[in-house]
Amino acid sequence: MNIHTTKxxxxxxxxxxxxxxxxxxxxxxxxxxxxxxxGGNVVHNLNAGLVDLEIKVLFxxxxxxxxxxxxxxxxxxxxxxxxxxxxxxNNNEFWIQTGANGVARLNLATGVFTLIPNGWYYKVVVSVxxxxxxxxxGGNVYSTSQVDTGEKWIDGKTIYRRxxxxxxxxxxxxxxxxxxxxxxxxxxxxxxxxxxxxxxxVSGSAGANSTGFYFTSTAQNNMTLFHNLAHMQGQPYVxxxxxxx
Numbered sequence: 001m002n003i004h005t006t007k008x009x010x011x012x013x014x015x016x017x018x019x020x021x022x023x024x025x026x027x028x029x030x031x032x033x034x035x036x037x038x039g040g041n042v043v044h045n046l047n048a049g050l051v052d053l054e055i056k057v058l059f060x061x062x063x064x065x066x067x068x069x070x071x072x073x074x075x076x077x078x079x080x081x082x083x084x085x086x087x088x089x090n091n092n093e094f095w096i097q098t099g100a101n102g103v104a105r106l107n108l109a110t111g112v113f114t115l116i117p118n119g120w121y122y123k124v125v126v127s128v129x130x131x132x133x134x135x136x137x138g139g140n141v142y143s144t145s146q147v148d149t150g151e152k153w154i155d156g157k158t159i160y161r162r163x164x165x166x167x168x169x170x171x172x173x174x175x176x177x178x179x180x181x182x183x184x185x186x187x188x189x190x191x192x193x194x195x196x197x198x199x200x201x202v203s204g205s206a207g208a209n210s211t212g213f214y215f216t217s218t219a220q221n222n223m224t225l226f227h228n229l230a231h232m233q234g235q236p237y238v239x240x241x242x243x244x245x
Contacts, residue, residue, distance in 0.1 A: 017046055018046075018126060018128070019042075019045065019046060019126045019127075021042065021122075021123055023060060023064070023121040023122070023123050024036075024037065024038060024122055025038075025063065026119075026121065026122055029102030029116055030099070030100060030102045033096060034084060034122050034124060041093040041095050042086075042093060042096060043092065044094075044126045045092045046092065046126065046128050047091050048091055048129075052128055053127070053128060054127045055086055055126055056070065056124070056126075057070065057123075058122065058123045058124075058125065059103070059105065059116055060122075060123070061117075063121035071083075071104065071105045071116065080101050081099040082101050082102055082104040084098045084103055085097050101115065103115070144165065145162065146160050146162045147161045149161050149242065153184055153186055153244045157183065157184070159186050159243070159244055160242070161240070163238050163239060163240045163241070164223075164239040164241075165238050166237060167234060167235065167236055167237065168227050168232060168233050168234060168237050169233065169234075170233050170234050172227060173224050173226055173227070174225040174227070174237070175224055176222065176239055177222055178221050178222060178223060179221075180221065181220055181221045182215075182243045182245065183243070184243060185200060185215075185242070186244065188242040189241045189242050191211075191212065191213050191238070191239045191240070192237060192238040193211065193227060193232050193236075193237045194231060194232055196211075198212045200212060200214065202214060210228060211229065212225075213226065223239060
């Protein structure tokens, strides 16, 4: 079970996994493999098949991004076969096969197909299409399972966060069995009842109008929720603890 509090968050974007061959010079485009090296496979090591990959094949006369083009063509006649086709090999490699007559491009001046000359360069850029981008903020998403906060307490121990949920009793106190023994209770621990948040209190110091929580005994494996006001009784609660064990 996850309990979420509402807050506008700034998105945290992770970078898209990708691979590029860099610019590779090719001196023969006919019946060729355009890979990490000429005549070989594209070895991307992204652990994804063709169905999950975006593949871009670029060409350049100088091997520079500033004058590169993309060529999309699969043309086949009795005397002419041009273009290229990526083919699956495994989840870390694929093969790009060119046509028997090489790869053609559209001449910008005439709009007519022109074969890419030998000596030009190619670059293959591969990215993973299916990639999860997460948005999160520590402390605003609580889980009923123990979560490592990534923080350390003053004694060097790891600080964990976990929440317990339920409904307060129809009296002034509710017992909560933690199911673990707490060593130190850390800042950030709180209880949410009736849309309000309350903190830790010293056992025996609960006043008539007080609300909070304290360890039931020195064993520190049970909590007592104190809620003396009538409107706090019979209400859903979320007990959030940050602690070391």
